[in-house]
Amino acid sequence: MQRGRTYNHAKVQEFWQFRWNEEDVYELDDPEDPRYVLGMFPYTSGNLHMGHVRNYAITDAYARFKRMQGEDVLHPMGWDAFGLPAENAAYERATDPRSWTDSCITQMREEMETMGFGYDWSREVTTCEPDYYRWNQFFFREFYDEGLVDYRGAEVNWCPDCQTVLADAQVVDPPEDVDVHDHAEGVCWRCETPVTTRELDQWFFTITDYADELLDGLDDLEQWPDSVTEMQRNWIGKREGARVAFSVEGYGDVEVFTTRLDTICGATYLAVGPGHDLAKTLAAEDDAVADYLDEHDPESMTGVETDLTATNPVTGAEIPVSVAAYVLDDVGTGAVMGVPGHNERDHAFATAMGLPVRKVVEPRGDGTVEVDVETEPYTGAGRLVDSEEYSGLSTAEAHTQLLEDLDSAAVDTQYRLRDWLISRQRYWGTPIPVVHCEDCGPVLVPEADLPVELPEFVQSRGNPLDAATEWKETTCPDCGEPAERETDTMDTFVDSSWYFLRFLSPDLDDAPYDVDLANDTLPVDVYVGGKEHAVLHLLYIRFFARALSDVGLLDHQEPVERLINQGTVLHGGEKMSKKKGNAIAPHEYGAETTRLFVLSAAHPNRDFDWAAKDVGEAYDLQQRIYGLVYDFADGEPTTDRDGPAEQYLERELDRTVAAATEDYERFRIHQAIGEVRGLAQLLGQYRAYDVPDRETYRHGLNVLLRLIAPVAPYLAEECWNMLRAEGLVVQADWPTVESDLEAYDRERTLVTTVRDDVRDICETAGIDDPERIELVVAPEWKYNAYEIARQQSGDSIVSAIMGVESMRERGEQAESYAKSLEGRGHGLEPILSRATETAELQRASWLLDDEFDAEVVVHEAEAADDQLASKAEPGKPAIQIS
Incomplete structure (x- = not known):
């Protein structure tokens, strides 16, 4: 292969892809508890975008690093291939979803290979294939038998544009330019269309059965980002409180849920949500209520007063009843006791509607703290006032006493979490394995008849499966009479809730996965993906693991040990997006430059802005490394020498290996690349300083290539x-540290500090061409004094040091130094020994010689002028420049 001195990965990538494939370097045969490294598999959109590249570059770098450390690594890839976008794309292009999806997969796989991602393609899974989705149907049956599936009529979120229902988690906050008035509280997560509601018979997975388990399990996820666990905690939304009934004139009891039963005497109104039975009853006879239900804005603090009153069960007071948009039908009981003096939302509603505000709780203390609840509610704890016989009690005492006294009050726990609605009125998804029989009702398709495959696609508005008459008509498995297949398909998040298990045994025909192998391999060691999936995906895989455990198919209830959220790639301060016209294709700057840049720009979990300058630096690093190796291989002069420069370089190689290894292990890949960049610069400096020692220089290049291999494999x-x-370097051993590096960070800091100090002195003194640089290491007694100071916790540092006879003998000199240490306070950092500091400065002296072209002398205090030596301190040698 003919090479030039400029590196071009495009000229070599096909060859190295061929070699890697020929050697099967990424395939893992019969894994036994391998290191499982996984990136969230992509939706088949047709092109890799920069978010994909960043995600998969992170997992690829870590997988390569672990493989070079000698571990068995499982690093698979597959396709989240079902979903409405493919159906819409097929509709726009007058084709069918499968053809569109297959073409997207082909293109994305080629792009991944071009990027050099090292996947075990023998384990590839595609969720739209019958040999995959048959197991979705199998799980549906298993969950049904376990009582985890429910079929019921429900008011559901409906996207008019997608013509399908949405789970609660798929209704998201609207962009600023989308108006959601007269609609439900948000927009479709896919198309940003304002979501409405409908009443439909739907299939649910009863994830609420696991609310407490999912909540408690968050405490065990020590290697998950706090932000993700907090999002899940909030989504589950456990609230402990009480139910209590208010009697409504002419209607009966209306139960409310409250976490502050102690404030019940401050209730000045009762409000029910638009979906409450009372609101519907009133709408049938009150035009004002009916109009409000049709036209209300769910985001507003509006309401409509009714002619009804409710009786406060403690005070006996009659309070007005309203229908209010802010009362959510699916939170609590759909009704609230309005306590505007001690609840922010109640206060806002009361202010808007002109309802009274009462203070029944005031802060505990000396009575000097006054709260004006008319202006702002007081929501803290305290003692009760104006609360009948409960006045004077603490809020906690009042809560307990009220539960005992009120017959209609009872302890209750509420959750924000709702059952997972899995029904979708679309074609491109897993058919739900149910037939509807007029006599038998919904009947499961027998396991022997799975998979229920999708029929040929028919273009239609709404659900295409309704138009597939021949496919839809069938017989009942129980009674044999005519029946119809269920035409809803499953939410595609079902597909992605267990795909990590299928990767373990993708060709297994008689089970979804090898259970024993799954129990040995799980949890996934490292899972990388976007924070936006904290609820949409990550909560579901946790539910699935628990459900599979309950049906005897898995031992692990938490499927992922370590979660890494990759940040967003921005351009011009905004997320890259085709819609915004600021997207940059991964191939635009070349595969290796792109992956090197996205890994070096920031910590994996940080956002960063695409900048041509920084991309240029990634390109320059490749060229620098390539040039060093090219010139060496081309026969540049070398020698055979083992002097201070070589000793420094060998030790710095070890320091770099130690630092980069820790950085890779802790996913500080940007810092590992920084180590590589520094080493490449040092090797170039060493080569330019003098004719390099061949073995030392070759060893340095060898280490450099192994350290860069996880992020720039072609190079x-x-x-x-x-x-x-x-x-092959991909199969090479990770470099090891050959020397004792207990203090490698302090050695580095010493050299860096001294070089900076020399530059500062030259600049301050106006010395442009120094002839001699003298470095003087402090006397031994100062090191001893420093260690005495470090060990002090309570006593005076000066007293401790001067309490040593050898220090007292030095008189004012020792006392002055002791006072300077005491001035720094306790918690002094560890330092190098005198011998180590001297040796390191001698090894590194060539760097100053190279930079300033000056004679560099390093000696200890005893060999220096007394005045100069007196200025030297541990970790900060005295410097004299002439």
Whole structure:
């Protein structure tokens, strides 16, 4: 292969892809508890975008790193291939969803291979294939038998544009330019159309059965981002409180849920939500209520007063009843006791509607704290006032006493979490394995008849399966009479709730996955994906693991041990998006430059802005590394020497390996690349300083290539080959540390600080061309004094140091130094020993010689002028420049 001195990955990528495939370097045979590294598999949109590249570059770098450390690594890839966008795309292009999806997969796989991602393609899964989705249907049957499936009429979220229902988690906050008035509280997560509601018979997974388990399990997810666990905690929304009944004139009891039963005497109104039975009853006879139900804005603090009154069960007071938009039908009981003096939302509603505000709780203390609840509600704890016989009690005492005294009050726990609505009125999804029989009702399709495959696609508005008459007509498995297939398909989040299990045994015919293998392999060691999936996906996989455990198909209830959320790639301060016209295609700057840049720009969980300058730096790093290896392989002069420069370089190689290894392990990949960048610069400086020692320099290049291999595999492989190193770099051993590096960070800090100090002195003194640089290491007694100071916790540092006879003998000199240490306070950082500091400065002296072209002398205090030596301190040698 003819090479030039400029590196171009496009010229070598096909060759190295061929070699990697020929060697099966990424395939894992019969894994036994491998390191499972997984990126959230992509929806088949047709092109990789920069978010994909960042996600998969992170997992690829870590997988390559672990593989080089000698571990068995499972790093698979597949396709989240069902979903409405494919159906819409097919409709727009007058084709069918499968053809569109297959073409997208082909293109995305080619792009992934071009990017150099090292996947075990032998484990590829595609969720729209019958051999995959048959197991969705199998799980449906298993969950049904376990009592985890429900079929019922419900008011559901409906997207008019997608013509399908949405789960609560798929209704998202609207963009600023979308008006949601007269609609439900949000927009469709896919198309941003304002969502409405409908009453439909639907299939649900009863995820609410696991509310407490899912909540408690969050405490065990120590390697998940706090933001994700908090989002799930809030989504589950457990609230402990009480139910209590208010008697409504002419209607009967209306139960409310409250977390502040202690404030019941401050209730000045009762409000029910638009979906409450009382509101519907009133709408039949009150035009004002009927109009409000039709036209209300769910985001507003509006309401309509009724002619009814309710009786406060404690005070006996008659309070007005309203229908209010802010009372949510699916939260609590759909009714609230309005306590505007001590609840922010109640206060806002009362202010808007002109309802009275009462203070029944005031802060505990000396009585000097006054609260004006007319202006702002007081929501804290305290003691009760104006609360009948409960006045004077603490809020906690009053809550307990009221539960005992009120016959209609009872302890209650409420959740925000709702059952998972899985029915979708679309074609491109898993058919729900049910037939509807007039006599038998809904009947499961027998396991032997799975999979229920999708019929040929028919273009239609709404649900295409309704138009598939021949497919829809069938017989009842129970009675044999004519019946109809269920025409709803499953939410595609069902597909992605267990795909990580199928990767373990993708070709298994008689089970969804090898249970024993799953129990040995799970949890997934590292899972990388966007924070936006905290509820839409991550809550569902946790539910699925628990449900599978309950049906005897899995031992693990938490499927993922470590979660990494990758940040967003911005351009011009905004997320890259085709809609916004600011997207940059991954291939635009070249695959390797792109992946090197997205990994070096920031910590994986941070957002960063695409900048051409920073991309240029990634390109320059490749060229620098390639040039170093190319020139060495081309026969540049070398020698055979083992002097201070070589000793420093060997030690710095070890320090770099130690730092980069820790960075890769902790997913600080941007810092690992920084280590590589520094090492490449140092090797170039060493080569330019003098004719390099061949073995030292070759060893340095060898280490450099192995450290860069996880993030720039084509470059590393091409250079590894030029270096005539053994085998493939992807299969090479990760470099190890050869020396004792307990204090490597302090050694680095010492050299960096000294070089900075020399520059500052030259600049301050106006020395443009120094001839001699003298570095003087402090006397031994100062190191001893420093260690005495470090060990002090309570006593005076000066007293402790001067309490040592050898220090007292030094008189004012020792006392002055002790006072300077005491001035720094306790918690002094560890320092190098005197011998180590001296040796490190001697090894690093060539760097100052190279930079300033000056004679560099390093010696200890005893060999220096007394005045100069007196200025030296541990970790900060005295410096004299002439």
